[in-house]
Amino acid sequence: MSAELPIGVFDSGVGGLTVVKEIQDLLPHESIIYLGDTARVPYGNKSPETIQEYAIQITRFLVAKKVKAVVVACNTATAYSLVRLRELFFLPILGVIEPGVGAALEANCGGTIGIIGTVGTIQSHAYQNALLQAKPELKIQALATPLLVPLVEEDWLEHPATDLILKEYLKVMIQEQVDTLVLGCTHYPLLKRRLQEIVQGRMKLVDSAENMAIALQRTLKSHQLLNPCHEMGTTQIYVTDFSPRFQALAERFLKRSIGHLERITLG
């Protein structure tokens, strides 16, 4: 495996690009191949078997593109397919849940750990199970916050309605004396600043995207796969369906122009 190869990243849609953004910032010399499975988004309401099949198809595509590692930047796909992908493919495969859980355990000072995410992620119990496996006596408060993805996609980050909605969702977290809040959805990093203003130091926010990039750096380093080039890496984005909103959303998530999108067919 050559260290100069790109990293493969996938998500059911546009959300995983917050992970790409963190990788670009932390590891600017790495090239990235991103696949957004926009034809089949959202994964949250599909069966575990179907999601596993999709994840296998996508990983096969990324491996054929000669990536040196695969990042599953989708909470649902991580919950249901990570173990299977590691059985089938022999390269480093990272999921988005472990790094968030690790960072939450590190940040936690004995208080309750809060988790917010989509209905699918919260119902999968993936974060809850991973936290309890590491520390069975943990107090956990998990809450599905389904309004946050559309708020981010509408770009209403500065809208007063967003403040009201975040405060409503955080009420229970404050009541339950949460001291560590896991942002368990790849869309949520865009709300981090607003969240920080609302919690005002009462709880630490754990951003899965940020921790995913740190975990990737650690993994690449330990396998001597960090790219030795001094040029900036490139990012190529593939989608399984064109949607007029994808490009605009992608550029907001990455805070840069994304250039040419390529559509592919899977399955």
Place this chain on the structure above:
Amino acid sequence: MSAELPIGVFDSGVGGLTVVKEIQDLLPHESIIYLGDTARVPYGNKSPETIQEYAIQITRFLVAKKVKAVVVACNTATAYSLVRLRELFFLPILGVIEPGVGAALEANCGGTIGIIGTVGTIQSHAYQNALLQAKPELKIQALATPLLVPLVEEDWLEHPATDLILKEYLKVMIQEQVDTLVLGCTHYPLLKRRLQEIVQGRMKLVDSAENMAIALQRTLKSHQLLNPCHEMGTTQIYVTDFSPRFQALAERFLKRSIGHLERITLG
């Protein structure tokens, strides 16, 4: 075809139950068989061919249950499959778009007609095309309002955030002097009271669910298919996947207990 047979109604999920509620209110002696394709919801981001195939599978299921008419209570399925369903099945098949368009044209006094709906519905141009086909000189203002479905599903109808969001979405409708606003999504009837408070008589609201029930009554009458029984009709609900939220949402949408849900497999 016997007038005592039930009416089949389907939607990609729970939303079509607002149509069921209107049918129950207007035609209390009719029995209803409802299918929510919860395993494959949402339809909005799927290809027209896929949606057509789903609609055919569901109609086949309803016809096998011996319904006397089929109501497509899903905007996306109506947009992409109504014509094909009418070619394939020989019983009255009603879509949710025509009645809304008819009512909007009737209500309109020469001003702009506004349409709000999901991203999928607005992008399908189904309402816009149907309106322009009837009246090519119409001024139309269509707006995707993706926050409204999760607001309804969260049951935040009375929350101050909902008011802020509705006011934001309606800004452009007020600016463009919309005098008739089509609620182009089966979830939106639950927001009608709030919307009415905000528009304060400046525009007429056209509720597709309500107009769908009126259109159904007219169709059944003209085919002599109105149920002559004097007993109250029953409603049987089928889903393609169980979801913990479906039952609670369904009972809110129907304003009554729904009893036993049955899961079926299609395709």
